[in-house]
Amino acid sequence: MSDVRENTGAQLLEDAHDTAVAAGGAQLSRSLLSRHMTMISIGGAVGAGLFVGSGVSIQQAGPGVLIAYALTAAIVIVVMRMLAEMSVSRPDTGAFAVYGRMAFGRWAGFASGWIYWVGWPLGMCIESIAAGRIVHGWLPSLPVWLIAVLMLGVVTAVNLGSVRAYGEMEFWVVWVKVAVIALFIGVGLVAVSGLLPGTPAPGTDNLLGQGGLLPMGFSGVVIATSGAMFSFSGTEIVTIAAGEAEDAAAAIRKSTRTILWRVTVFYLGSLSVVVLLLPWNSAAVGESPFAATLDHLGMPGASTVLNIVLFAAMLSTMNSQVYASSRMLFALARDKDAPALFARISRRGAPHTAILFTSALAALCLVLQVTHPTEAFSRLVDITGDTVYVTWIGIAASHLVLGRKDRSDGRRPAEGTAVWLFPGLTWAVLLALLGLYAVMIVLAESRVDALLALALTVAVSLAGLWLQRKQGATTPV
Numbered sequence: 279m280s281d282v283r284e285n286t287g288a289q290l291l292e293d294a295h296d297t298a299v300a301a302g303g304a305q306l307s308r309s310l311l312s313r314h315m316t317m318i319s320i321g322g323a324v325g326a327g328l329f330v331g332s333g334v335s336i337q338q339a340g341p342g343v344l345i346a347y348a349l350t351a352a353i354v355i356v357v358m359r360m361l362a363e364m365s366v367s368r369p370d371t372g373a374f375a376v377y378g379r380m381a382f383g384r385w386a387g388f389a390s391g392w393i394y395w396v397g398w399p400l401g402m403c404i405e406s407i408a409a410g411r412i413v414h415g416w417l418p419s420l421p422v423w424l425i426a427v428l429m430l431g432v433v434t435a436v437n438l439g440s441v442r443a444y445g446e447m448e449f450w451v452v453w454v455k456v457a458v459i460a461l462f463i464g465v466g467l468v469a470v471s472g473l474l475p476g477t478p479a480p481g482t483d484n485l486l487g488q489g490g491l492l493p494m495g496f497s498g499v500v501i502a503t504s505g506a507m508f509s510f511s512g513t514e515i516v517t518i519a520a521g522e523a524e525d526a527a528a529a530i531r532k533s534t535r536t537i538l539w540r541v542t543v544f545y546l547g548s549l550s551v552v553v554l555l556l557p558w559n560s561a562a563v564g565e566s567p568f569a570a571t572l573d574h575l576g577m578p579g580a581s582t583v584l585n586i587v588l589f590a591a592m593l594s595t596m597n598s599q600v601y602a603s604s605r606m607l608f609a610l611a612r613d614k615d616a617p618a619l620f621a622r623i624s625r626r627g628a629p630h631t632a633i634l635f636t637s638a639l640a641a642l643c644l645v646l647q648v649t650h651p652t653e654a655f656s657r658l659v660d661i662t663g664d665t666v667y668v669t670w671i672g673i674a675a676s677h678l679v680l681g682r683k684d685r686s687d688g689r690r691p692a693e694g695t696a697v698w699l700f701p702g703l704t705w706a707v708l709l710a711l712l713g714l715y716a717v718m719i720v721l722a723e724s725r726v727d728a729l730l731a732l733a734l735t736v737a738v739s740l741a742g743l744w745l746q747r748k749q750g751a752t753t754p755v
Contacts, residue, residue, distance in 0.1 A: 328459075328509055328544065328545060328548065329408070329566070329567075329568055329588050329591065329592075330408045330411075330565075330566060330567075330588075330655070331404070331408075331505050331508060331509055331655075331659045332505070332509065332545075332548075332549055332552075332567055333563055333564045333565060333566060333567045334505050334564065334655070334656045334659055335347075335502040335505035335506060335509075336502075336549070336552065336553065336558050336563055336564065336567060337558070337559070337563070337564045338494065338498050338501045338502045338505070338723075339492070339494055339498035339499050339501065339502035340488065340489060340490075340491070340492065340493035340494055340498065340553075340558040340559070341484075341485050341486070341488075341490075341491050341492075341493075341553045341558055342491055342492040342493070342494065342496075342498055342499045342502070343499075343502050343506075343549060343553065343558075344546065344549060344550060344553065345492075345499050346499045346500075346502035346503045346505075346506050347502075347506045347509075347545050347546055347549060348546060349499075349503065349506075350503055350506035350507060350509075350510055351506075351510065351542040351545065351546065353670070353707055353710060353711065354510045354513060354670075355542075356697065356698075356703055356704070356707045357514075357670050357673055357674065357707065358513055358514065359695070359696075359697045359698070360673055360674060360677040360681075360697055360704065361373070361374065361514055361517045361673060362517070362530055362531065362694075362695040363677070363681065363691045363692070363695040363696055363697055364377050364517075364676070364677060364680055364681075365517040365530050366530050366531060366691070366692040366695050367684070367689075367691070367692065368380075373514070373517040373518045373606075373609075374390055374394070374514070374517070374669070374672060374673045374676060375387045375388075375390045375391030375394065375606065375609060375610065375613075375615075376609065376613075377673070377676040377677075377680060378390040378391075378672050378675075378676050379613070380676070380680060381675070381676040381678075381679035381680050382675075382676070382679065383746060384615070384742065384745065384746040385739060385742030385743040385745070385746045386672070386676070386739075386742070387613065387615065387742075388610070388615045388738065388739075388741065388742030388745060388746075389672070389735065389738045389739040389741075389742045390669065390672045390676075391606055391607075391609065391610045391615060391616075392610065392615075392616075392738045393665055393668050393669055393672075393734065393735055393738060394603075394606055394665070394669045395603050395606045395607050395610070395636070396665060396734065397511070397662050397665035397666060397669070398599045398600075398602055398603030398606075398636065399603060399636055399637075399639040399640040399643060400640075400643055400658050400661060400662045400665070401508065401511070401599050401662050402430065402433075402596050402599045402600065402603075402636075402637070402640035402643075403426070403640050403643035403644055403646070403647075403658055404508075404655060404658045404659055404662065405429075405592045405593075405595050405596045405599065406425075406426035406427075406429045406430050406592075406596060406640070406644065407422060407426050407644070407647050407654065407655050407658075408588075408592050408655070409425065409426065409429050409588075409589055409592040409593065409596075410422035410423065410424075410425035410426040410429065410647075412585050412588060412589045412592075413425045413589065415585070422647060422651070423644050423647045423648050426644050426647065427641055427644060429592075429593060429596065430596070430637050430640055430641050431637075432593065433593060433596040433597050433600050433637075434600060434633060434634065434637040436597055436600075437597065437600045437601060437604065437628060437633050438624070438626075438628055438630055438633055438634075439626060439628070447597070448594060448597060448598065451590055451591070451593075451594040452594060454587060454590065454591075455587070455590075455591045455594065456540075456544075458584065458587045458591075459544045459547075459548055462548055462551065462568060462571075462572075462584075463543075463544075463547040463548055463551060465575070466548070466550075466551030466552075466554075466555065466571065467551065469551075469555060469575055470551065470554050470555065474575065476576055477574075477575055477576070480554055480555055482554075484553060484554055484555065484556060484557050484558070485553055485554055488557050488558055488559060489559075493558070493559075497717075497721050497723070500714060500717045500718060500721065500724075501718065501721060501723055501724045503663070503714055503718075504659070504660045504663030504664055504667070504718065504724065504727070504728075505659050505660065505663055506545075506663070507663040507664075507666040507667055507670075508659050508660075508662045508663035508666060509545065510545075510666075511662070511663075511666045511669075512595070512598055512599070512602070514669075514673075515598055515601070515602045516530060517530060518601075518602050518605050518606065530695075531692070531693075531694050531695060548568070549567075551571065552567045552568070552570075552571050555571055555574055555575070556570060556571060556574055568581075568584055568588070569581040569584055569585060572584060600633060600636060600637060603632075603636045604628075604629050604632040604633040604636050605629065605632075607620045607629070607632040607635065607636060608620060608621055608623075608629035608632045611632070614749070615742070615745070619631050620632040620635065643658070646658065657727070660724065660727040661727045661730060661731060664715075664718070664727055664728050664730070664731035664732075665731050665734070667711060667714070667715050667731070668731060668732075668735050670711055671708065671711045671712060671715070674704055674707050674708035674711065675708060677697065677704050678701055678704050678705070678708070681697065681700055681701065681704065682701065685700070715728065715732075719732070
């Protein structure tokens with residue numbers, strides 16, 4: 279059985295190449311370096327979800343947002359470890375969609391891939407709206423939706439080019455994002471300690487004095503996890519990029535080992551600064567927590583510089599989103615779970631039809647910004663976060679099956695990738711995700727979005743089962 283699985287993983291990659299060559303005369307370019315993949319993962323996870331979306335989460339949970347993000351970070355660390363274990367032995371552009379297919383059959387791969395793909399055009403829409411708001415502040419005559427469309431056009435053009443050029447650009451832009459966040463946390467900690475001239479130490483007044491640590495109750499924490507899920511989504515892109523890496527196994531091990539603690543420090547560190555320095559229920563915090571904090575510290579010029587960096591950061595994140603979603607759509611088409619035209623590859627090694635279709639759907643989602651300009655952003659954040667819940671539930675379930683099969687056949691995970699305390703920790707994460715999602719369905723504030731994501735999951739699962747029965751079942755490996 280072990281040999282069968284190894285051959286299956288190799289065969290998937292071989293089939294991908296054969297399909298690509300037949301469809302477009304080329305194949306996905308294997309030109310991403312390890313440093314590119316690490317920064318692509320960070321870039322995908324550090325964007326509007328942190329810089330703007332976290333303000334929505336703060337309004338939902340108050341200072342309890344720190345609990346929501348810490349809980350989500352703990353779950354993500356284990357989920358990424360699961361992906362590392364599966365991806366090192368099965369590197370493939372389809373990533374967890376392929377693992378779902380191996381574990382449960384074709385329908386699961388179909389459902390997992392499409393749910394993940396749908397989430398990213400929504401995420402691109404979120405990032406483009408956030409970037410549009412920044413530019414609208416500079417050029418009020420330009421509507422947010424028009425700026426957002428232009429941003430989508432730019433990142434689409436970049437992704438249609440060389441994947442190596444995309445990786446190189448992402449590498450340097452993400453370094454700027456990392457430096458700005460580190461500087462923000464550093465200045466914030468100086469202010470919190472009372473060492474910043476003109477800014478008295480806040481103590482615990484903002485943390486506990488505005489209704490306590492949980493002013494919205496624990497239900498607020500649960501609701502805020504949707505925004506946290508969206509914020510942390512993107513870390514898994516490294517496993518999708520494995521199919522285009524020069525050394526997939528080394529890149530995955532390095533990226534999954536380092537990225538999570540970096541992202542966790544960025545999120546928890548920066549959000550701690552915000553809730554310590556400002557009242558959580560401040561309108562400015564809900565709109566732009568980072569800029570509001572810098573204004574509070576008497577650095578209005580710094581907030582302008584920050585907005586420039588944020589604009590570049592959101593373009594960077596959109597780049598990663600176009601990349602991840604188009605590769606997933608390519609993998610679905612390669613496995614005959616999507617129209618064959620999405621498996622076409624340009625001479626530069628990019629799945630151009632998948633890129634264009636993904637960007638077109640993101641542009642269509644901007645209709646929400648036109649019809650509901652005050653609600654579109656927060657609504658999209660919650661819905662996208664719920665699709666991430668579904669994706670991670672599928673990853674945990676697949677790992678339970680594939681991890682057991684590997685171990686029962688004497689096939690040990692590669693060094694530095696094994697999930698700790700397997701299968702107990704995998705079960706714990708799976709049950710935690712299911713429990714949190716069930717609570718969101720029960721709570722009136724989050725019920726509609728959670729049910730929408732659940733209905734979509736049921737619909738694509740049924741479609742996958744129908745396709746499996748029509749074209750022949752795929753035996754799990």
